[in-house]
Amino acid sequence: MSEPPPLEHIPQEPGKGMCNGMDTKHKEDLELAAVYVSDAQHNRNIFFDTEPTAVRLYLLYNHWLLGVLLYFFILVNLLLAVVEQPALVYLPIWACMLVELCCLSVFSGRLVHYAKVIPRDKFWKDPKNICVLIILLLTLVDMIIYGALKATDNYAVRWSRVLRPLLLVNFTEGRQLRRAFRSIRNALPQILSVFLLFIFSILIFSLMALKLFGKRGLKTNDGRPYFTNFLEVVFDLYVLVTTANSPDIMMPAYNASSFFAVFFIIFILINTYIFMSVFLAVVYNNYKKYLKEEVRQLVRTKRHKMVRAFAILQERHEGWEEPVVSHTSWNQLVRLVQSDLSHAHRELLWSVADHHNQGFIGKLAFVQLADLLNIQVIAVKSRPHPLQRWSPALYLSTPSRWLCRAVKHRVFVMIYDVIILVNAVFIGLDEEDPLIGNSEWFFLSLYLLEILLKLYAVEPRAFYSRHNFWNWFDTIIIVSALVATIINTAMTSVGGYSSRQILDIVFTLRVLRLIRVVDSIKRFRVILNTLIKIGPTMLTFAQLIIVVYYIFAMVGMELFHGKLQFFDSESPGKSSCGNPALQDSSFAKMNYCKNNFNNVVSSFILLVELTVVNHGFTAVTHPSARIFFVLFHIIVVIIIINIFVAFVLEAFFVEYTLEKSLLITSLEKKIQELGVAQEQTEPSNLVDAMETTDNDLRTEETTTRLMFKISSTRYRTVDSLLQRMFEADLDPEDFAGEDDPEEPSNLNFSNPVFSSI
Amino acid sequence: MSEPPPLEHIPQEPGKGMCNGMDTKHKEDLELAAVYVSDAQHNRNIFFDTEPTAVRLYLLYNHWLLGVLLYFFILVNLLLAVVEQPALVYLPIWACMLVELCCLSVFSGRLVHYAKVIPRDKFWKDPKNICVLIILLLTLVDMIIYGALKATDNYAVRWSRVLRPLLLVNFTEGRQLRRAFRSIRNALPQILSVFLLFIFSILIFSLMALKLFGKRGLKTNDGRPYFTNFLEVVFDLYVLVTTANSPDIMMPAYNASSFFAVFFIIFILINTYIFMSVFLAVVYNNYKKYLKEEVRQLVRTKRHKMVRAFAILQERHEGWEEPVVSHTSWNQLVRLVQSDLSHAHRELLWSVADHHNQGFIGKLAFVQLADLLNIQVIAVKSRPHPLQRWSPALYLSTPSRWLCRAVKHRVFVMIYDVIILVNAVFIGLDEEDPLIGNSEWFFLSLYLLEILLKLYAVEPRAFYSRHNFWNWFDTIIIVSALVATIINTAMTSVGGYSSRQILDIVFTLRVLRLIRVVDSIKRFRVILNTLIKIGPTMLTFAQLIIVVYYIFAMVGMELFHGKLQFFDSESPGKSSCGNPALQDSSFAKMNYCKNNFNNVVSSFILLVELTVVNHGFTAVTHPSARIFFVLFHIIVVIIIINIFVAFVLEAFFVEYTLEKSLLITSLEKKIQELGVAQEQTEPSNLVDAMETTDNDLRTEETTTRLMFKISSTRYRTVDSLLQRMFEADLDPEDFAGEDDPEEPSNLNFSNPVFSSI
CATH class of the missing domain: 1.20.120 (Four Helix Bundle (Hemerythrin (Met), subunit A))
Known part of the structure; x- marks a missing residue:
């Protein structure tokens, strides 16, 4: 859509209602407005065509069933790794290919649907569509090459499997994930500074270790020379930062002289404690900064959409300067946007919007609608117990x-x-x-x-x-x-x-x-509720982790699969994990043989282990394989885990310090005024009391009536949580470009695209 | 001092000066005022007697030499552990005793000096004096008992050694450390909540592990039954939280079935990642909250002291309502407070205070003096090169x-x-x-x-x-x-x-x-400067760690010393660390024998290792010895390391976000106005450019003149850094109780005491 919908001034008596004379045009307008509101409510940033047919296609595109279907096929596509070579459960190649083709066709279908919904030029300008297209094409090419090579019994690599998790990021639905990636990318320059200094520190320490210990003829516990090769020293000290080989790496030097412990203590103090804290500080600070900017953009876009919906529905009210929206239109709109809302609930929301009971609302009150709909109001029907009715x-x-x-x-x-x-x-x-x-x-x-x-x-x-x-x-x-x-x-x-x-x-x-x-126990409940609250957002991190894990698992399986074998019972290969290079190594002695890249499940478990403690065992392959382990540590532990910690910190701080938003407060006041409040059994504390049994045992009234309560413990969308986190920094009157909707730069509120993949 | 000094109104022409008629009374007043200002500048909170003799004693008490002497003897006292049984360097008992007696007498002397400085009733009301006294007495008692028992060849324990590090906390000079302990103590209730939930989670997982794995007849790598004893399971899983025994503890279950990995992954996710982050969040939040309160108190006390100094020096100026302080008195005062300040520097400070060039300043401007003196102004004498003078x-x-x-x-x-x-x-x-x-x-x-x-x-x-x-x-x-x-x-x-x-x-x-x-490299310099800036405060953490380490080392040496032996060469005992219980254990095989509590140095190194990775090897003693290791982990890693991380985080955030304080800005403006600014060679960035060679190479003038530059990279005192950290939350006009200095509750600005030790 390159131009905004024309402003309409429907001259009509307010309160008279338009239900009777509802023509097609009006119905289409209402539908369009409803789509805008719904998009604002769910923070969708899709630039759909405003033609009635396109709007209907767009409604279909947003249907939850299609979204679930897409995610199901993405999951199937990812799970193919279980049955593909090296397989956990063996399936013939043709069957895998068939399933994958099926997935690809679903993805293509979704993409075509999307292309139909938005204007053509927008479609081709959006890197994420190009990304999906390229991934689909590359996968197809890879499948053909692989099939051909396999058919002629040649060695073949399914390299396009690395691209699969990127679909999760690049489909429009992966908004949260894309935002997370974008924030990470923006924070990278600052992180890089600290990282370079950190690497410099490791190099200096390694050089010193080489000079101090290399010539003393010390031996490690398994008899190898101690600290004689510079690259080995660098790697060993890098692993020491992760504390994985502490105190083993220190023991030969410490056994030679107690003074050498000072070297390692200073090393750990500087690199493990100070540098890792600085990493957390820098990651935290930058991630937060960019995320805040993104959320500000989000809120602005949301308001912009609400302004558009307002422009469609607005009418003139006599004796009133500004255009307004009547109760009737508002009601029809809300019914379209959220059909499962009860009449009482709708009336409640209206009474919050129409504060002075005028029968119409202005732009400012209308714009709040998206946020109002996102406040989770629990309607409790207080009706008599069935036993009471029975006897x-x-x-x-x-x-x-x-x-x-x-x-x-x-x-x-x-x-x-x-x-x-x-x-x-x-x-x-x-x-x-x-x-x-x-x-x-x-x-x-x-x-x-x-x-x-x-x-x-x-x-x-x-x-x-x-x-x-x-x-x-x-x-x-x-x-x-x-x-x-x-x-x-x-x-x-x-x-x-x-x-x-x-x-x-x-x-x-x-x-x-x-x-x-x-x-x-109440003190526990507070902590638990905060954890439950940030739960949905943790899912974004889970996806982030899965994308990274999947890529590393695929690469790891290509590089390392079959190097080790796991033997269940006492077999001759057990002491060497089936690889002569590991004969009597500590790796085999510790029974680590099952930590291998032989199939996708053990790869994932191994990657989890590497996240926790990164030893980076590389005895069976070339030492350069260590690059794989170091890279994994940098990406997962230094960046993603730190962002995760930063997020948990921020969420807890918000819970400890933030007060209820203005909107929630006014809604609560309205509920109190109308006398439909459910009694609050506990003082609303740090975190509001959760809906526990206690709360609901109070509804002892015998007549059927609706009671409302605001559930502040859960957010309907992840975006609401983010918005709340940065609420203090958002200007409530900030309507980006509302005065000049023709201006293309303001109109271009598409999600900043994730272009680097 | 139970009453404030009487307000004096010296009727005198301003500008006429008082140098000629300076009598004893005036000199004593000036001295008293100087002591107040100096106390405010260094944030001392001692309630000294205002009698002239007591003031002079107090000045002596504050002499840096006596402070250094005290710290030297505290250090000697702590280092006695090196020569005491179990000794690193053997010294006869009588020699140790003699040195300790010497230390004790120095401490007593300091305490007596302190008692002479402050009013008697204040002395006995202050728990930290009582603490020191009790520690001294207990040490004496312990020495007598120990000497008597040793003389009669009995077994004896020097239990009072545990108390030694507490002297570091309880002497008046340990302000920073006391504040840190106090903040920790105040944060404890909140931390406890999370800790209990965390322990509950570990117990639930242990119970589940016991039920799932206990009956399967699995064996650990060294052949012991796997997960059969509940307490062992709890301990193993606690160690898993520290990631020390990952993945070893998981391998038997994982080797039995891949599905069991899910149990461990969920365990690590919840306990290692989520709970540890929540710990950091709670520790961070609470520590910061209480520290902020402390800093607010500090600033209030400082201002209060400045108000007192003002009250002593104030005079009436004709045509002026408020009392003022003349330039002459101010000059004499500053010369007394900081004798090393150059005349030009003093004039610079005066011109900042006396903004309108009136020759006198009011209370508000006077109160700033303490902060002004704390701003580190670098005076560079620009004089010709010696070679230039020579030829x-x-x-x-x-x-x-x-x-x-x-x-x-x-x-x-x-x-x-x-x-x-x-x-x-x-x-x-x-x-x-x-x-x-x-x-x-x-x-x-x-x-x-x-x-x-x-x-x-x-x-x-x-x-x-x-x-x-x-x-x-x-x-x-x-x-x-x-x-x-x-x-x-x-x-x-x-x-x-x-x-x-x-x-x-x-x-x-x-x-x-x-x-x-x-x-x-500039991007590195910024990070480095922040680290250098927070360096002095890190020393507080170092002291905190040393206090805790020392106590644990003393207890550990009593409990575990001599259990292991370290053999340098290949001797028969090497494979068992000299203890049959460790024959062929992995501990001995990994050459860990030097990790023991046999003397104070190896104890400290072992405690550092335990901080990094807490295995908690307890094979040679009773399993209950694990309590020692778990306690150490809780105190050092969960509380102190988290506070350290929180502090680094906060310091970095401050550097990233905070702007220069008002006072520094006005001082800088004055320097610019007076034209004595040293050129700024680099744009003042995130952190102001440090005094590098580049900066100083610019002073090419040939005449001797003074140039000023504000060094914002270092803080003269730790308190200044803290004050800057919480500056945004401090009210510049907050003079606690300034209107009613007679009110005892306001007068009682003694440091909130650390009473729990």
Whole structure:
């Protein structure tokens, strides 16, 4: 779309409504406005065509099912590594190829769909589309070459597999991931400065180590000469920074003279403690800076879209200078944007927007709509318990009321906490003792009783409402444990044989049950809630890690696969991992043979190990293979893990310091005013009280009515969390280029593209 | 002092001066005011008596020599561990006792001196004095018991040695350290919450590991049963959090089934990555919060003291409502406070304070004095080169001028950078090649030439002024290298024998020379300067670490000394470290025997190793010895290292974001106005350009005149750095209780005491 939609002035009496005379034009306008609002709400930055047909195609493009489908096929595409050579589960080449072709066609389809939605020139200007296209073409070329070579029994490498995770980044849906990559790329120059200084420090120390220790004829523990080759020294000291070979690398020098320990202590102080902290500081600072800029851009774009939606729906109101949007249009719009919103909820939002009850709202109030829709309002229907409807006399009798009160009492929670602790002791004891084994039935029935009692006291639909995480958790864990225990007992009593797998499940479920205790201790709940809050954003990091891991796994498998073998039983190859170079090496002695690149699963596990402790064993290949390990350490540990730590830090600081946003406050006030607030059972603290059982046990009213509560514990989108993190630095009146929507530079609010891949 | 000094109104013509009629009373007043200002400048919080004799005693108490003496004896007292049983260097017990008694008497003397300086009731109310007293008494008691037991050949423990490092904290001079401990103590409740949750998580995972792996009959690498004892599992998993036993602890399970890797990956993700980040976040946040409160208190106290000094010196000026301080009094005061300040410097400060050139200043301007004195102003005397005075014609001739310009040119610096790099390559090569060996002479003479050329171009006293770190560094390194190389060559040529020790020194000096390159690359200099800036504060952390290490070393030596032996050569005990329990253990095989608690030096080195990687080997003693290792890890790694990281983070953020303080800006403006500014050669960047050679080569004027430059790279005191860190949150007009100095609660500005030790 290269020009904004024309401004329309529909002269109409406000309040009279337009439902009757709704013509096609109006319907299309409404649809377009709804798309703008929806895009603003979900922070989509797609430059779709405003033609009605294109808008409908765009709506289809945004359908969640198509998104899920795309991600499913990306997953399938990534998982192909499991069945491809070197395979974990062997599948013939033609089958792999077929699946991959299927994936490629889905991706192409998605791309074509996208091309239809946005104007052609925009499509070709966007590097991420070009990226996807090139990846698809390269993959196709690679498949043909590979197939041809394999058919003629030649050696072939599936090099295009490295490109697969990049699809995750370059499809429009990978916004978060793209943003993370972009922030990393922008922070790189600063990180590089520190990194060069760090490398310089390592080189200086290595030179000194070479001069100090090289001529003394010391030997390492496995008899090799100690610190005689400069490159070996550099690598050893680099590994020492990761603390992986401490104190082994120091021992020969330390055994020769205690004074040499000073060298290593200074080395560790400077490189491990100071430099790593400086890395964290620089990564943190720069990542935050660029992320803040991105979020500012995001908010500006969002407001810009809302202004456009406003321009479509605006009308003139007599005696009013500025154009406004009437309640009717607003209602139709919101119904289109979010059809699952209840009428009461919509009215609540309107009353927040239309503060003075005028029946219409101005631009500023309208623009808030996207943020209003993103505030998670929990609507609790307070209706009578089914038992009450079935037999009011019985349910409302004194003993029954007493029971309900007892279940809702603190002591009830405490009793069950004690039961859980006793259960923990029983779990720890040996389950072969028949008494202990049978106690499991006792505990299971106690837990079942708890759930039943709670269901008696609380309306079941309220108990199992979407936000009651712990109720769901409890029920699922208990019921599965019950089923698994029954199956296990049945199997034992029938065949005298108990399956290890089922026992594993039973034990895991039993132990998981203990987590419940955490929820009833308030100081823990605060920490846990913050962790749950930042959970969705951690998924972005998970994707980031997966992209990097996948690339390294693919390269690693090509480079190192088959170098080692893992032998299950005592076989002659066990002491050397099947490779003569490792005969009697400490690697083989420590039983590390399964740490290899022989298939994609062990590659991933090995990469996790390398993230934790990077030894960089390279005895079986050329020493230059160390480059692989050092590179991995730099990218994953120094950059990504630091960004992860920085993110957790920032999120916690925000929780500790930030107050509720203005919008949430005004919404809360409205809820209070309207008298539809659900009682707050706990003082709203550092982190607002989560939707625990306690909260929901209070809704004791007997009439069906809606109650609202703002859930500030979860954000509907990751962007909302980010926006909240940088809220203090955002100007609420900042409408980027709103006065001059014709200006192309302002219009170009497409997501800054990720061009470097 | 329980009451403030009486306000005096000396009716005198301003400008007339009081030098002639300076009586004893006035001198005493001036001295008292000077003490207040000096206390404010150095943030001392001692409640001295205002009697003239007490003030003089107090001045003596603050003398730097006495402070150095005290620290020297604290050091001697701490170092006694080297010669005491178990000794590194054996000294008879009576000699140790004698030295310790000597230390104790010095400490007592200091304490008595302190008691004379402050009012008696204040002395007894201050827990840190009580602490010192108790430590001294306990040490004495312990010495008597120990001496008696040893004299009768009984087993005896010198338990009071644990108390020694606490003296470092509890003497008045340990302000920084006390503040750090206090901040840690205040942050503890929050840290505890996270810690409990963390322990809960470890327990849950341990229980699950016990249930999943305990019954499978797996064996660890050294043949012990795998995950069968709950406490062992807890300890192993705790060590896994520190990543010390990764991936060893995982291998048996992973070798049994790849699926079990999932358990360990989740464990590491939650406990190592998430919980450790949360620890950092909580420690960071709380430590910062309390430190900020402390700094606010500090600034308030400082201002309060300045107000008192003002009250002593204030006079009435006609036509002026408020009391003022005249230029004369101010001058006398500053001369008393800091006698080494030049007249020009003093005038500069006065012109900043007396902005409107009135000849007197009010309270607000006066209060700034303490901060003004803390701004490090570098006065450069621009005087002619000695050669110029000796032979102006020669020195100012065209070739000579050309040479001076050449030396100051960028190319000159670059040529020497290249020379250093070439030298680095030569150092890396084998020095037994005669060509390479002789090249050292060539490089040495090149470096000497560089220094001589620079001395020719720059006035020597300016070149070696106090702030030219790199010039000093160069000269010292080069001259020592020259001396060492000459000695080495002489020894080789005379006896054909070259001492390894001297060679070590020569090599070290050669390599250190290479560091010079860093200074000429600007992007590195910025990072380096920040590190140098926070250097003094890192010393506080060093003291903190030493206090903790010392206590753990003392306890560790009592518990574990003699359990292992280190054998230099191949002796029968080598394979077991002299302890049958370790026969053929991996500990002995890895040559770890020197990692023991046999003397204080190896204890400290071992504790450093434990800080880096905490294995917690406890094979030779009871498993409960693990408590020692876990406790050490919690205190040192989780708390202190995190605070250290937090501090580095904060310091870097401040450097990246903070601007110059108002006071520095106004001082700079004054310097510019007066035309005594030294040219700024580089744009004042993130961190202002350091005093490098480049800067000082510019002072080409031929007349002797003073030039000023503000050194913002170093802070005169640690407190100034802290104050700058939290400057944004401090109210410049916040005079705590200035209106009511009689109010005792406001007067009580003694340092909040560290009472828990």
